[in-house]
Amino acid sequence: MDYHVELKRVTRVFAKNGEQIRALDGVDLAVARGSWTVVVGLSGSGKSTMLSLIGGLDRATEGEVWVAGNDLGKLSSDALADFRREKVGFVFQSFNLVPTFTALENVCLPFVPYKVARAQAEKKALEVLEQVGMLARANHLPGELSGGEQQRVAIARALVNDPELLLADEPTGELDTRTGEKVLELLSKLHRERGMTIVMTSHDPRIAEQAPAVVRLEDGRVVAHAT
């Protein structure tokens, strides 16, 4: 089986006020390439920590995190940044758009520090904005967009580098039910069209019901993995 993501006995411990908190505790997980996995669990169960480890935003205290053949624990800080840029797209619960940038400029953000010609970056950004149905709003500031539209822009930003893995942390968490459904439909469409692997977290049981694969976390441990 070609696993895109593999977690092997992964533990992540945080120190807080002199206390050791095990956000993840010996987690094993394998995610197939091109699959859509939803990680569910209560708040504080370790969902976001797991996503951070898979996306190379954080390092495991123990165990190994393998993504697309890379042992993330062995990558340098720069190599991890390159890994995120080339292979991973992130979608956040609260969109995390730069308020003074237009939708187009926000989508171009991953290109800013690299020597990508502006015209080329904008062409690519407009393409993905079109894919998420936001082309007409390309020159609007985030403040002029609805929550659903902002999340679409954030999804476009996550896709602009053509990642093979999309990590979405509660992408519908700040949206009303109807808007949330539309965002999920969009993600579903992109999943079909691009064939990329999606791992998303949610505490919404309805999302878990529709998901092809579900991982349930409790107190940092995987208690169920259904496909």
Add this chain to the structure above:
Amino acid sequence: MLQYALKELTRRKSRSLLVIFGIVICTALLASALCISQAMRNAASQPFQSANADIIIQRELAECPFALVKHAGKLGAIPEESIQQIRELPGVDMAAGVLELWVTSGPDETDRAVVTGVDPDYQHKLGPTKQGEDCCTLTDHEIGGRYLYVTDDHTCLVEEPYAKKHGLKLGSTLLLGGEEFTVVGTLRAAEGARIAAGEIYVTLRDAQAMLGEGEVVNAVLVRAENQKAAAEIEKKVREIVKVDTDQGERLALTTDSNVMSSVAGVAILAQSANRWMAGLVVLVVFLLVVKSSLSSVSERMREIGTMKALGWRDRHVARLLALESGLVGLIGGLIGTGAGYGAALGYTSSTTLRLPALLNSYPACAKTPPPLDMQFSLAGCGPLVVGAFLVALSIGVLSGYLAARRAGKLPPAEALRRV
């Protein structure tokens, strides 16, 4: 990235303006303090450069009553033989004596002129008639005007304003202390204070004859080989030129470094306080800018985390923050140095410093204005302004660096989690 940095500065307009304002104030203070210091140094050194001298030696006495011919102001006689002893001191490049007199001129004894006796051997290179653009040029050279000769008897050079006032020209005669002198040249002097300048110049011999005190001078101008030598010469001169302190006499040794304290004591104090204050303000502003930059990092955790999640390397984030602070320093520095230079210009053009009267004693009834106004000049201020600008830029860059280091080290997951 520059566009990003500029937008970020615009987004946090109040903070950016406050930081820029702080940098403007500190840079302006620094630039103005440095430039005013420089202008004062220039003002103090200008009369010495004009005379090509480093040290002026004079005996200061209580002023004596007016006579047909008398020592100018409070000056006292110094034996001419002292000059030769001074010339023989190590480190002395050259030394010349002048005899500055107040003399009745014309048939009316109430007309008085400042007559300076100069040594014809040194008149071109040292003292109040020194030839050159920073001091004196002959206006009638083309029609036969000349400097004084050693062999001259009862000849004189007149300064241009005096010549114009009295209608004197080449070949004219005038009465000095009851004796007739012939004009052999007209001198045009550069603007600014001049040491031992007179309205009329005669040979030292003629001046001594007019005064009738023998071979004496009342000011010795010394050119030292270098600054270090000047300090040594000052010490030795005190052994050569004796004064009777019991009679209230004083040996006045004036150099460009001590002339300022006598003419601008308060100004120097203010200037010194200004420099200290500028230094203190630089420190305070630096700390404020650092604090502001670090706060900016704390407030932008989500943004920094997002940038890193999107593939920005640590150094890219650091570069962005450094660029933002650098821009703040650049803008503040440019405005601040401009304001500081303007303040220095305003101060120097509205302040007048005058050479101590001992260095150039004109009687109250002088017919021409005494050349006592010291010329403020901002020459040499350019590098200081650039220095102040670099300080402002450094404040920006250094605070940016500290903020950038903090942001760079921030693990992306932690940055996103802290929101």
